[in-house]
Amino acid sequence: MSTKLTNLKLKIWRQAGPDDAGRFETYEIPEISDEASFLEMLDILNERLIEQGDEAIVFDHDCREGICGTCSLMINGQAHGPQRASATCQLHMRTFNSGDEIVIEPWRARAFPIIKDLMVDRAAFDRIVESGGFISAPTGGAPDANLTPIPKPVADAAMDAAACIGCGACVAACPNGAASLFTSAKLSHLNRLPQGQAERFRRTEAMVDTMDDYFGSCTNHGECQAACPKEISIDMIALMNSDYRKAKFKNRKNLSRI
Amino acid sequence: MAQTLSRTPVSGTATSTPAKRKPFLLDLYSTAVGKKYVMAITGIAMIGFVIVHMLGNLKLYQGASATGIYPIDTYAEWLATLLYPAVPKYGVLWLARIGLLTAAVLHVHAAYGLTVMNRRARPVRYQSSRDYQVANFASRTMRWTGVIVLLFLFWHIADLTLGWVNPGFIYGDVQMNVVNSLSRVPVALFYIVANIALGIHLFHGTWSLFQSMGWNNPRFNSWRRGLAAAVATVIVVGNVSFPIAIMTGVVTYNP
Numbered sequence: 001m002s003t004k005l006t007n008l009k010l011k012i013w014r015q016a017g018p019d020d021a022g023r024f025e026t027y028e029i030p031e032i033s034d035e036a037s038f039l040e041m042l043d044i045l046n047e048r049l050i051e052q053g054d055e056a057i058v059f060d061h062d063c064r065e066g067i068c069g070t071c072s073l074m075i076n077g078q079a080h081g082p083q084r085a086s087a088t089c090q091l092h093m094r095t096f097n098s099g100d101e102i103v104i105e106p107w108r109a110r111a112f113p114i115i116k117d118l119m120v121d122r123a124a125f126d127r128i129v130e131s132g133g134f135i136s137a138p139t140g141g142a143p144d145a146n147l148t149p150i151p152k153p154v155a156d157a158a159m160d161a162a163a164c165i166g167c168g169a170c171v172a173a174c175p176n177g178a179a180s181l182f183t184s185a186k187l188s189h190l191n192r193l194p195q196g197q198a199e200r201f202r203r204t205e206a207m208v209d210t211m212d213d214y215f216g217s218c219t220n221h222g223e224c225q226a227a228c229p230k231e232i233s234i235d236m237i238a239l240m241n242s243d244y245r246k247a248k249f250k251n252r253k254n255l256s257r258i
Numbered sequence: 259m260a261q262t263l264s265r266t267p268v269s270g271t272a273t274s275t276p277a278k279r280k281p282f283l284l285d286l287y288s289t290a291v292g293k294k295y296v297m298a299i300t301g302i303a304m305i306g307f308v309i310v311h312m313l314g315n316l317k318l319y320q321g322a323s324a325t326g327i328y329p330i331d332t333y334a335e336w337l338a339t340l341l342y343p344a345v346p347k348y349g350v351l352w353l354a355r356i357g358l359l360t361a362a363v364l365h366v367h368a369a370y371g372l373t374v375m376n377r378r379a380r381p382v383r384y385q386s387s388r389d390y391q392v393a394n395f396a397s398r399t400m401r402w403t404g405v406i407v408l409l410f411l412f413w414h415i416a417d418l419t420l421g422w423v424n425p426g427f428i429y430g431d432v433q434m435n436v437v438n439s440l441s442r443v444p445v446a447l448f449y450i451v452a453n454i455a456l457g458i459h460l461f462h463g464t465w466s467l468f469q470s471m472g473w474n475n476p477r478f479n480s481w482r483r484g485l486a487a488a489v490a491t492v493i494v495v496g497n498v499s500f501p502i503a504i505m506t507g508v509v510t511y512n513p
């Protein structure tokens with residue numbers, strides 16, 4: 001049985017473009033089904049705005065099933081809203097109560113400039129991945145399955161890291177605007193596996209250095225882990241920190257041999 | 259792939275431009291993670307010092323011997339003449355002082371650099387209030403507790419090492435100097451506040467240094483918080499007990 005939520009008040013950040021100052025605007029939602037997802041609620045609001053001849057609210061979304069990392073939104077001061085281990089697109093109106101005021105803001109970080117309203121440019125993440133988030137593998141005949149044995153705990157740990165969907169909630173939630181959780185997840189997913197060993201230290205140095213160019217630094221609050229829709233652990237950050245040290249020393253040694 | 263690589267630069271501004279190659283250690287220090295290592299290592303050195311300092315001060319409780327000599331004065335003398343005559347008097351003491359001073363300067367310098375970097379990483383704050391989930395009071399006040407401890411450090415050295423703000427100060431008469439200083443109520447209060455700030459700082463710092471150094475192992479991960487709480491508690495209880503003991507007359511000085 002679906003019930004209805006009534007009298008919701010939304011305070012939504014509206015910003016015409018990157019250079020606009022932006023401001024909060026208030027919208028009323030007189031009635032909405034508790035089965036509606038959060039983004040459906042915004043869709044319904046947008047339809048109303050369009051009918052009224054107003055401009056629709058711009059927000060990012062794509063798969064709407066928590067796997068692509070496109071949706072964002074700071075909802076009531078929490079990245080991806082109050083529900084743990086889920087992205088905004090997996091949030092439903094039943095999490096809220098009638099009469100609630102819901103404040104919606106875009107991610108805020110220097111590296112995530114606002115494009116419009118609630119949509120930000122997360123291309124800085126691409127810069128980090130481009131700088132080393134890959135392995136070199138010979139192309140040609142497909143290798144036999146299970147040719148490279150990987151211990152189960154290692155495979156599991158790499159898989160946990162690979163769950164990162166790159167949504168940017170870690171940066172958004174971090175009081176320092178750091179991207180340590182994202183970068184460390186991308187690193188640990190490759191650095192733990194045998195296939196990732198060849199470039200391990202070059203990758204680590206390059207990706208961490210690129211991260212430094214855009215983002216703040218980690219002070220171990222743990223907010224990123226709490227906000228992450230994939231529950232990626234800050235243990236990854238520790239792994240990154242220890243790999244970075246090894247990388248710095250190893251790369252220096254290798255460079256001096258050239 | 260080619261398409262990805264030829265994409266135009268991001269519209270987000272990089273907060274710094276890659277620097278030229280520097281000497282290795284400077285290069286490492288110029289990175290954020292490198293600064294975190296420095297924070298952690300200097301932090302360990304200073305935690306070690308603070309614990310030894312507190313243990314040494316427990317001698318305040320021993321009171322004067324039959325000959326009227328205070329054990330803490332003897333202890334101070336022993337520290338000053340450590341390894342004498344192999345090493346000149348005050349040699350080891352000055353070595354430790356220089357080491358600690360270097361650690362403190364590096365710790366503050368790295369913290370300053372990281373703070374500037376973090377401020378720059380989010381030039382436009384959130385316009386609505388944040389709802390923090392796990393960031394605790396200690397982790398969010400590191401900069402404030404750090405500054406309080408630093409200011410206290412200046413006072414503390416001027417008070418009990420140099421004697422500038424301690425009338426009647428005599429170098430080496432530790433029991434007298436401490437009792438005289440902490441009998442002044444505002445000084446004792448400052449001492450207590452600063453040590454509570456230190457405890458809060460160490461509660462986050464001790465845990466945080468494991469992460470910064472990448473010391474992460476399922477075998478001891480669950481102990482890290484406990485260790486941090488233990489270090490903070492021991493330091494606060496020990497250090498705060500001194501001004502209280504002096505003000506309540508448990509620790510005294512009789513010439």
Ligand code: FES
Nearest residue numbers: 062064069071089
């Ligand atoms: S829209 Fe794809 S993860 Fe939310």
